[in-house]
Amino acid sequence: MSTPQYSLIGTRPPRHDGADKVTGRALYGADLKMSGLLHGSILRSPHAHARILSIDTSKAAAHPDCRGIVTAADFPATPERIVDLGEGETPLSYIRGNMLASGKVLYEGHAVAAVAATSAQAAAEIAKLIEMKYEPLPCVLTAPAAMAPGAPLLHPDLRCKEFGQPTTAPSNVADHFRQVMGNSEEGFAQADIVIEREFTTSTVHQGYIEPHTATALWNNDGRLLIWCATQGSFVVRDSVACMLDLPVSRVRVTPMEIGGGFGGKVPVYVEPVAALLSQKTGHPVKITMTRREVLEGSGPTPGSFIRVKIGAKKDGTLVAAQAYLAYEAGAYPGAMVSPAATCVFAAYDIPNQTIDGYDVVVNKPSTAPYRAPGATNAAFATETVLDEIAETLKLDPLDLRIRNAAKEGTRRADGAKFRRIGCLEVLETMKAHPHYSAPLGEPSHAAAQRGRGVAVGFWMNAGLPSSCTLNVHADGSVGLIEGSTDIGGSRTSIAMQAAEVLGLQSEDMRPSVVDTDTIGYTGVTGGSRTTFATGWAAHDAAQDVVRQMKERAARLWQVEEVQFANGVFTGGEHKLTFKQLAARVGEIGAPVVGRASVNPRGAGGSFAGVIVDVEVDMETGKTSIIRFTSVQDAGKAIHPSYVEGQMQGGSVQGIGWALNEEYFMSAEGRMMNASFLDYRMPTALDVPMIDTAIVEVPNPVHPYGVRGVGEANIVAPPAAIANAIHAATGHRMRHLPMNPPSVMAAILRG
Amino acid sequence: MKKVHVQLTLNGEPAEFLAEPRQTLLECLRDNLNLTGTKEGCGDGNCGSCSVLLDGQLVTSCLVLGVETDGLRVDTVEGIAKGSTLHPIQKAFIDNAALQCGICTPGFLMATKSLLEHNPNPTEPEIRLWLANNLCRCTGYDKIVRAVMIAAAEMQESAQ
Ligand code: FES
Ligand code: FES
Numbered sequence: 001m002s003t004p005q006y007s008l009i010g011t012r013p014p015r016h017d018g019a020d021k022v023t024g025r026a027l028y029g030a031d032l033k034m035s036g037l038l039h040g041s042i043l044r045s046p047h048a049h050a051r052i053l054s055i056d057t058s059k060a061a062a063h064p065d066c067r068g069i070v071t072a073a074d075f076p077a078t079p080e081r082i083v084d085l086g087e088g089e090t091p092l093s094y095i096r097g098n099m100l101a102s103g104k105v106l107y108e109g110h111a112v113a114a115v116a117a118t119s120a121q122a123a124a125e126i127a128k129l130i131e132m133k134y135e136p137l138p139c140v141l142t143a144p145a146a147m148a149p150g151a152p153l154l155h156p157d158l159r160c161k162e163f164g165q166p167t168t169a170p171s172n173v174a175d176h177f178r179q180v181m182g183n184s185e186e187g188f189a190q191a192d193i194v195i196e197r198e199f200t201t202s203t204v205h206q207g208y209i210e211p212h213t214a215t216a217l218w219n220n221d222g223r224l225l226i227w228c229a230t231q232g233s234f235v236v237r238d239s240v241a242c243m244l245d246l247p248v249s250r251v252r253v254t255p256m257e258i259g260g261g262f263g264g265k266v267p268v269y270v271e272p273v274a275a276l277l278s279q280k281t282g283h284p285v286k287i288t289m290t291r292r293e294v295l296e297g298s299g300p301t302p303g304s305f306i307r308v309k310i311g312a313k314k315d316g317t318l319v320a321a322q323a324y325l326a327y328e329a330g331a332y333p334g335a336m337v338s339p340a341a342t343c344v345f346a347a348y349d350i351p352n353q354t355i356d357g358y359d360v361v362v363n364k365p366s367t368a369p370y371r372a373p374g375a376t377n378a379a380f381a382t383e384t385v386l387d388e389i390a391e392t393l394k395l396d397p398l399d400l401r402i403r404n405a406a407k408e409g410t411r412r413a414d415g416a417k418f419r420r421i422g423c424l425e426v427l428e429t430m431k432a433h434p435h436y437s438a439p440l441g442e443p444s445h446a447a448a449q450r451g452r453g454v455a456v457g458f459w460m461n462a463g464l465p466s467s468c469t470l471n472v473h474a475d476g477s478v479g480l481i482e483g484s485t486d487i488g489g490s491r492t493s494i495a496m497q498a499a500e501v502l503g504l505q506s507e508d509m510r511p512s513v514v515d516t517d518t519i520g521y522t523g524v525t526g527g528s529r530t531t532f533a534t535g536w537a538a539h540d541a542a543q544d545v546v547r548q549m550k551e552r553a554a555r556l557w558q559v560e561e562v563q564f565a566n567g568v569f570t571g572g573e574h575k576l577t578f579k580q581l582a583a584r585v586g587e588i589g590a591p592v593v594g595r596a597s598v599n600p601r602g603a604g605g606s607f608a609g610v611i612v613d614v615e616v617d618m619e620t621g622k623t624s625i626i627r628f629t630s631v632q633d634a635g636k637a638i639h640p641s642y643v644e645g646q647m648q649g650g651s652v653q654g655i656g657w658a659l660n661e662e663y664f665m666s667a668e669g670r671m672m673n674a675s676f677l678d679y680r681m682p683t684a685l686d687v688p689m690i691d692t693a694i695v696e697v698p699n700p701v702h703p704y705g706v707r708g709v710g711e712a713n714i715v716a717p718p719a720a721i722a723n724a725i726h727a728a729t730g731h732r733m734r735h736l737p738m739n740p741p742s743v744m745a746a747i748l749r750g
Numbered sequence: 751m752k753k754v755h756v757q758l759t760l761n762g763e764p765a766e767f768l769a770e771p772r773q774t775l776l777e778c779l780r781d782n783l784n785l786t787g788t789k790e791g792c793g794d795g796n797c798g799s800c801s802v803l804l805d806g807q808l809v810t811s812c813l814v815l816g817v818e819t820d821g822l823r824v825d826t827v828e829g830i831a832k833g834s835t836l837h838p839i840q841k842a843f844i845d846n847a848a849l850q851c852g853i854c855t856p857g858f859l860m861a862t863k864s865l866l867e868h869n870p871n872p873t874e875p876e877i878r879l880w881l882a883n884n885l886c887r888c889t890g891y892d893k894i895v896r897a898v899m900i901a902a903a904e905m906q907e908s909a910q
Binding site: 033488687 | 852892
């Protein structure tokens with residue numbers, strides 16, 4: 001197959017929202033002003049687990065600046081039912097319960113009531129006047145503790161689904177599933193070497209810089225209007241409508257510019273609460289979280305307990321693998337352990353596999369996706385065990401991986417068979433990369449030691465529906481209407497995919513992200529799907545434009561056939577560029593409006609690998625990243641700068657996860673580091689330049705071959721860094737984060 | 751509490767506002783003066799997205815009280831461009847993809863402006879040290895650091 005030639009795809013035009021974002025003009029959720037605007041503040045639980053005995057709002061209500069107070073009792077009285085908002089079947093009471101607790105609080109930071117007042121400051125002060133009476137209950141904070149017999153139960157009505165079947169005993173395990181392929185016990189019997197290890201990883205947060213914010217107006221015509229920071233306006237619409245018992249047609253959601261999400265702004269938190277306050281007060285109400293609220297009251301990503309066992313032949317052929325994955329869901333079920341199971345061995349062709357997954361509730365915030373959710377924890381286990389196998393068999397760690405790399409046709413334990421994938425190409429690119437053979441360099445001081453590590457990660461990516469409308473203007477520019485929140489330049493990557501079809505430049509396009517009334521259903525900006533799926537819709541909408549333009553040209557020229565190539569329409573001896581024809585559409589017929597919607601099944605996953613050099617200070621246990629190379633299969637890089645940006649951003653989040661970040665919990669379940677001072681994310685000083693190598697193995701299902709690149713890049717870094725620490729120190733790290741105390745402990749253990 | 755009348759030079763022009771004594775400069779800029787370009791990421795001095803220049807000094811405006819700025823110069827992201835022409839730092843950020851979500855960008859622009867005023871030709875470690883007060887969660891800093899180097903080179907060239 002020859003590589004298609006593009007004129008615009010693969011170039012780096014400036015983004016359409018660039019000027020707005022460097023001048024401070026871009027409007028984010030918190031920037032919204034509105035006449036009559038009130039400000040809301042949420043009162044949160046100081047206990048990790050407690051029964052709510054009473055809520056007395058009388059003192060707060062008497063405050064002169066108080067305009068309204070809501071609690072869980074203000075949700076409409078609807079009978080309990082099971083709902084599915086795209087994250088699986090969940091009782092309505094769980095979904096509402098995470099917005100405003102009823103009966104019990106299940107984590108420190110759990111919302112119990114909210115106040116609307118004339119200023120944010122006043123609202124926060126009035127909220128403190130609400131008198132809460134709690135009966136504290138014992139809490140459980142890790143998956144193993146919550147699974148132990150006799151553990152305190154979070155939900156007395158929760159029953160484990162065991163292999164898809166309901167069980168009868170109350171439990172903190174919401175789901176236990178098993179994926180089996182071949183026979184792992186027989187596989188291990190054939191192996192020359194079997195290594196089994198246990199791993200733990202701490203709860204971490206996505207760490208987006210913009211706190212959650214939403215403004216709601218329960219309008220006098222009965223419509224509920226919401227402006228918010230979200231990765232998916234339609235998800236907000238559907239969730240809020242469900243929780244407030246409204247038809248979706250009553251709710252309109254306008255996505256504002258968004259200050260990062262990484263999965264954490266898929267769920268709603270403040271939107272329904274602001275809506276209830278607006279209903280109560282008759283005013284628009286804005287709620288913006290503080291940073292502390294973001295850390296304690298939004299959705300971090302699961303901590304986990306993992307056991308991985310892998311068997312190999314002497315030559316390095318992998319014959320069997322087992323994984324035990326127990327993930328902390330937080331307060332409500334949904335720990336994203338099923339994607340973890342999909343990814344844990346996905347990079348390899350291993351004939352015999354058994355994978356057990358446990359979704360376990362604990363007294364921590366209800367977890368949310370974070371960039372390849374579940375996969376990073378799992379890869380930390382798999383990729384360090386493989387490193388140990390390579391070491392034992394005296395094989396190059398990349399050669400071991402290349403020998404076993406998943407390819408087109410390789411089957412995973414979940415039953416899926418890979419289409420064309422770029423696992424091998426990523427590994428071979430790593431092997432050939434100058435970084436892999438470069439000398440490590442001299443340590444910076446006598447007590448420092450250096451080492452190099454590698455690892456690879458996989459994320460399957462999502463499809464989901466996307467819609468796009470194109471309006472052709474008389475000057476040949478094209479308005480592009482879409483519904484995908486733009487978190488990192490996706491307006492431009494999407495517009496380029498339409499412009500390529502139309503033979504236009506990126507700057508001829510006028511992309512806008514609009515509200516849920518104005519565009520067809522569009523799934524979240526998540527699952528690395530936006531450039532893939534909304535870009536696909538833009539491509540198809542552009543083809544619709546070309547079809548209509550050809551028809552206009554045929555009418556203008558009175559010819560049967562019109563061709564379109566390289567931005568020029570031809571028919572008989574007639575010829576007009578796209579822009580020339582656009583100028584004449586008005587005299588020929590109706591305006592040209594192109595439309596398309598897509599709902600791709602199966603997105604074509606992406607593999608990403610890391611080569612990293614570290615220096616470990618043997619006297620303090622501090623690990624410094626000396627050199628870092630990220631390699632990822634993008635299918636086709638529409639805008640290479642934004643692909644590199646995803647790789648670099650994911651890499652540095654992975655570095656933070658590897659070395660520093662964790663929810664530091666007291667025994668009572670209080671988060672001891674709920675600020676950016678103590679929840680320490682990497683700064684510019686903590687990391688080197690992040691080199692990137694984009695691999696392009698076209699995705700056969702996409703018109704340009706795109707594979708989403710937003711996520712797979714975070715999967716390998718913690719494992720690669722652990723392997724590098726081992727190379728530097730001789731010690732295997734099996735807990736995240738690998739902060740100075742834990743590295744020092746390993747060094748001292750000897 | 752009674753509000754205090756504050757007069758200052760804001761982005762080069764005289765301005766005034768009424769501030770509650772407890773209000774931070776960040777709140778005064780965003781809520782009282784309607785300049786929402788300066789962003790709040792943490793409210794406690796740890797993210798740098800609210801960075802502004804106070805009499806030429808880089809500060810986090812969430813840790814300054816509005817009333818403290820009486821008689822002083824305050825420069826925010828809204829004042830970086832010269833009329834309709836972007837500043838070379840702004841241009842370098844756009845051209846080199848130094849922003850993804852853009853919420854940290856106003857703070858990084860102010861920090862960069864301050865850095866290049868102090869040190870027109872910074873090395874990579876100097877840039878990383880100076881920018882270590884500003885958190886960016888999207889970019890991994892690579893393209894930001896490069897954009898700062900490119901802006902510095904450009905500004906030096908045009909100064910000659
Ligand atoms: S908001 Fe001021 S430093 Fe974060
Ligand atoms: S661009 Fe998003 S935080 Fe920096």
